[in-house]
Amino acid sequence: xxxxxxxxxxxxxxxxxxxxxxxxxxxxxxxxxxxxxxxxxxxxxxxxxxxxxxxxxxxxxxxxxxxxxxxxxxxxxxxxxxxxxxxxxxxxxxxxxxxxxxxxxxxxxxxxxxxxxxxxxxxxxxxxxxxxxxxxxxxxxxxxxxxxxxxxxxxxxxxxxxxxxxxxxxxxxxxxxxxxxxxxxxxxxxxxxxxxxxxxxxxxxxxxxxxxxxxxxxxxxxxxxxxxxxxxxxxxxxxxxxxxxxxxxxxxxxxxxxxxxxxxxxxxxxxxxxxxxxxxxxxxxxxxxxxxxxxxxxxxxxxxxxxxxxxxxxxxxxxxxxxxxxxxxxxxxxxxxxxxxxxx
Amino acid sequence: xxxxxxxxxxxxxxxxxxxxxxxxxxxxxxxxxxxxxxxxxxxxxxxxxxxxxxxxxxxxxxxxxxxxxxxxxxxxxxxxxxxxxxxxxxxxxxxxxxxxxxxxxxxxxxxxxxxxxxxxxxxxxxxxxxxxxxxxxxxxxxxxxxxxxxxxxxxxxxxxxxxxxxxxxxxxxxxxxxxxxxxxxxxxxxxxxxxxxxxxxxxxxxxxxxxxxxxxxxxxxxxxxxxxxxxxxxxxxxxxxxxxxxxxxxxxxxxxxxxxxxxxxxxxxxxxxxxxxxxxxxxxxxxx
Numbered sequence: 001x002x003x004x005x006x007x008x009x010x011x012x013x014x015x016x017x018x019x020x021x022x023x024x025x026x027x028x029x030x031x032x033x034x035x036x037x038x039x040x041x042x043x044x045x046x047x048x049x050x051x052x053x054x055x056x057x058x059x060x061x062x063x064x065x066x067x068x069x070x071x072x073x074x075x076x077x078x079x080x081x082x083x084x085x086x087x088x089x090x091x092x093x094x095x096x097x098x099x100x101x102x103x104x105x106x107x108x109x110x111x112x113x114x115x116x117x118x119x120x121x122x123x124x125x126x127x128x129x130x131x132x133x134x135x136x137x138x139x140x141x142x143x144x145x146x147x148x149x150x151x152x153x154x155x156x157x158x159x160x161x162x163x164x165x166x167x168x169x170x171x172x173x174x175x176x177x178x179x180x181x182x183x184x185x186x187x188x189x190x191x192x193x194x195x196x197x198x199x200x201x202x203x204x205x206x207x208x209x210x211x212x213x214x215x216x217x218x219x220x221x222x223x224x225x226x227x228x229x230x231x232x233x234x235x236x237x238x239x240x241x242x243x244x245x246x247x248x249x250x251x252x253x254x255x256x257x258x259x260x261x262x263x264x265x266x267x268x269x270x271x272x273x274x275x276x277x278x279x280x281x282x283x284x285x286x287x288x289x290x291x292x293x294x295x296x297x298x299x300x301x302x303x304x305x306x307x308x309x310x311x312x313x314x315x316x317x318x319x320x321x322x323x324x325x326x327x328x329x330x331x332x333x334x335x336x337x338x339x340x341x342x343x344x
Numbered sequence: 345x346x347x348x349x350x351x352x353x354x355x356x357x358x359x360x361x362x363x364x365x366x367x368x369x370x371x372x373x374x375x376x377x378x379x380x381x382x383x384x385x386x387x388x389x390x391x392x393x394x395x396x397x398x399x400x401x402x403x404x405x406x407x408x409x410x411x412x413x414x415x416x417x418x419x420x421x422x423x424x425x426x427x428x429x430x431x432x433x434x435x436x437x438x439x440x441x442x443x444x445x446x447x448x449x450x451x452x453x454x455x456x457x458x459x460x461x462x463x464x465x466x467x468x469x470x471x472x473x474x475x476x477x478x479x480x481x482x483x484x485x486x487x488x489x490x491x492x493x494x495x496x497x498x499x500x501x502x503x504x505x506x507x508x509x510x511x512x513x514x515x516x517x518x519x520x521x522x523x524x525x526x527x528x529x530x531x532x533x534x535x536x537x538x539x540x541x542x543x544x545x546x547x548x549x550x551x552x553x554x555x556x557x558x559x560x561x562x563x564x565x566x567x568x569x570x571x572x573x574x575x576x577x578x579x580x581x582x583x584x585x586x587x588x589x590x591x592x593x594x595x596x597x598x599x600x601x602x603x604x605x606x607x608x609x610x611x612x613x614x615x616x617x618x619x620x621x622x623x624x625x626x627x628x629x630x631x632x
Contacts (some may be wrong), residue, residue, distance in 0.1 A: 126505055128534050128541065135482060139495075140504040147495070149484045176485055248526070248599035255505075256532045258544040258603030 030170050032058045037116060040193035041202070042230040044117045049129040055185040058167035063186025065164065066179060071154040072137075073100050073144035080137065080183070083109045086341045089273035090190065095284025099143040106142070106249050108284045111277050113339065114231055114270065116188040123266045123282045125237060126256045130184040135176070148176045192272050192339040193230075200333070208333065215330025218323050225309055232271035232334065238307040239265040241300030241315060243285045252282070261305050275335045289331060293317075293324045376424065376458040376558065377566040378469075380446045381628065382415055385574045389415060391448055394522040404577035406585045410525060412516035415448035415573065416501060417613075418494070418509055420479075421472035421549070422458065427465040427557060434458050439479055439490035445501055446571075463561025467554055469569075473614035473623065474511030474530070474547040477537055482507050503530040511546050512613060514576065518586055518598060525586060525598040527576070529610050532603050544603045548614025551621045556630045566631045575624040579612025 035055045039046070066072070067080045083097050084090035090112035097105035107123050121127040127136070137143035138151060152174050155161045162172040169178050199206040208216060219227075228234045237253040244264065249255075253262035266282050280286040286295065299316040300306070306315065319327070382389045384402035391413055392399025399411040420443035422434040435442025447453040474480075482502055484491040494501035494509055501510045514527045532543035558565040577584045586598040596605045615623035 125542070126532065132507060135507055136505055139482065139502060139507075147484055147491075149488065152485075176483070248597070249601045251602035251604045254604045255602035256543050258532070258606060260604065263604065 030167070032056045032167060032170075035060060035189065037188065038191070040191065040198070040230065043114070043193070044229055044231060044235075046116050047119055047130070049131060049184070050116045050188055053131060053181050053184055053188075055188050056168065058164060059169075059182045059185040060189050062161075062164040062168045063182035063184070065161075066134075066155075066183050067186055069155065072146060072151050074146040074150070075100060076154075078144050080134075084112050088276045089113050089192065089340060091277040093278060095279050097143065099137075099140070100145045103142040103145075105140070106245075106247060107282050108279065111270070111273060112187055113190055113192045113272060115184075115190065117231060119235055120237075120267055124253045124255050125267055130187055131177075131180045134180045134183045148179070151179070152176070190339075192336040194338050195272065195336040196333040197330075198336075209329065211326050211329040212333050213330075215323075215326035215328070216333075218319075218327055219330050222317050222319065223327070226268045226307075227271050233268040235267060237262060237265040237267055239263065239303060239305050240296075240310060241303055241306050242266075242281050242295070243301065245283050250283075263305055264303070265305070271331055272334045273336055273340065275332050276340060289328050290324060293319055293327060297324070373561055373564050374459070374461050374463060375564040376461050376466075376560060377564065378419075378422075378456045378458065379566055379568045380419075380454045380456070381568055381570045382446070382448050382454075383570055383572050383574075385572060389448060389573065391415060394517050402574055404574075404585075405583050406577075408518050408577065408586055409520070410516055410518035410577070410586075412448075412514060412573070414513060414515035416510075416514075417446050417512040417571075418474055418501060419444055419446060419456065419471050420475050421470075423470040424458075424461060424466045424558075425468035425470065427467045431470075432462060432466075434461070437479060439475065439487040443475065443490050445493050461560045464559075466558040466560060466565075468551065469554065469567065469627075470549060470551045472547055472549055473625075475509050476547050477531060477533060477545065480508040480531055480547070482509070503528070506530055506532050508532075512609075514573075523586075523598060527598075527600045527609050529600075529606050529613070544607055546606060546610045546614075548610060548617060548623060549621065550614060550623060550625050552625055552627050554630050555627050556632075558630050559632050563632045568628045568631075570626050570628045572624045572626070573613075575612050576609060577612070579624070580620050581611040581616050582608045584608055584612070 033056065035057060037050070037055060070076045070079045070082070072079055078100050083092050083099070085092050088111070091109045094109065096107060097109045099105055110122060115121070115130055119128065121130060121133055127133050135148060138146050138148060156174050161174065165174050165178060166172045168182060196206070200208055226234055226236070226238060239252065250264075252264040252266050254260060254265065274289065278288060280289065280292050286292045296317040297319045299314070300310060302315055310316070384400055387400055389412060390398055390400045392411060393413050396411070399413070401409055401411045403409050420439060421436045422442060423436065424432045424434065426432065444456045445453060446456075482491065501513060503510045508531055510528050510530045512527070512529045514525070516525045517523065518525050529546045531546045533540045533545050534543055535541040552569065554567065558567060577586070584596045586596060588597060596608055600606055600609060611620070611623075613623050615621050
């Protein structure tokens, strides 16, 4: 009994200690200023997670280093940046992602841009907080095929990481959570909002060409009901009757929700920098934008849960060749050379 | 501060010693062995490949012959209920100490020994098929042992894109031409209990009354739990016909790797959580 009492006291004592330690941490002042996220006019609200993981100077620096770190993969061959190329709005040109040992993943690499303003991540929205994403490729057989402890083991040997973790988080401890948070912080800073379209909207002197302006009008009539907001996606999940993936791993949004009404529905993709993210579709079904528009024009695959807007319109979006060219002209105004690292 | 640290060190040492001596005190008689007998009806399953002649075959209610080549599932959140109703939780929030992967291909995995169970008489056992949501994150730092068990290359009980664990993994063959069947279950839910924002919950809490009371303290009881995989297709909740396509009716695709149709199998294996809290599990004997 006496022993139990003492243990009890010790436990309480430890609890108290750990509490005060937490408090210390939050008030711990080290020189790592928060970066101000510039929220472009008209952009949707921030994902709530951003408020709990505000990008900081060194958090972002660390995140960027980790993003480019091949030691995240089992054989040190693949980094996040291996599939997420800046020049392609952090996507790549493969129909499906290619990971370690040339293994081919299930889906097309999604671009990484304006993540702070998204409420759902990935094609099926399985992830709702960006901090939960980095572990997925690390442990996935077709991507990096590693484990977080293996990763920590490798990078903890590197003095530059020890220094960066200290600068970012106050001490040199490398924890899974710190890895996830810093990579997310870096991704939050990747905001694309300086395309020609943005300039036209902001600045009366900047003008669309005739074709771009016509394309914008057609876009508003025929595309905007899904590709809405300044992100050019309403972030909904829709089955638009694209050619089907044969893998039993694929069910679209229904993979997560289990609902047949979500079968083969995918998140409406943002169209920003779309010029640079070919091929298109959840597993790169279309090599070019014109192929996508032709498919919509000819009529999509009919299916029970086809998006109602398409159903109401005979399973198609009728477009003349001229309209298609104009839409593509307009879509190219969503390219942001500065974001793509090609300068302006 | 230094003084504080010394105290802490001292406390930690004391704690360590206390816990050590505690486990030394507990005799083997305070062990409870859970033995899992995986069957098709009354026959213990023998696994086998597509053309195996030794594998145990089973026929579902709709006449589909099938056999399994791989059979794995996670047991966690174990609680023993005393005769007086008191509940003894067994490391329910610690996957390293309180969860295991039952793997029909590994004889040793079929016996899971609970240690340091308080002496007394027990009438009931509860456990989870799968991992409850609040600990179903792949956290290798927190639970390295379970991570290794679940993630070992030959086991693959991690559901990468769901960043949780697979709860059951069944591979096998059906019908005369040995078509592949591959059924994986696991949760895809997001958010906290009571406020899930999306996904399906594949965790099932199982409650089984012991056929005779288990007496812990003087003897180390062994409880044999039968998991009747006949119920995979011929369950209390669903009678399933394996067929291709996505129709919901009584059909299910034989390759289930997503949340679609998964719950049909989950409800058959682990019960529907309301009228059926035993699923395929039953107690076949208690040896004191």
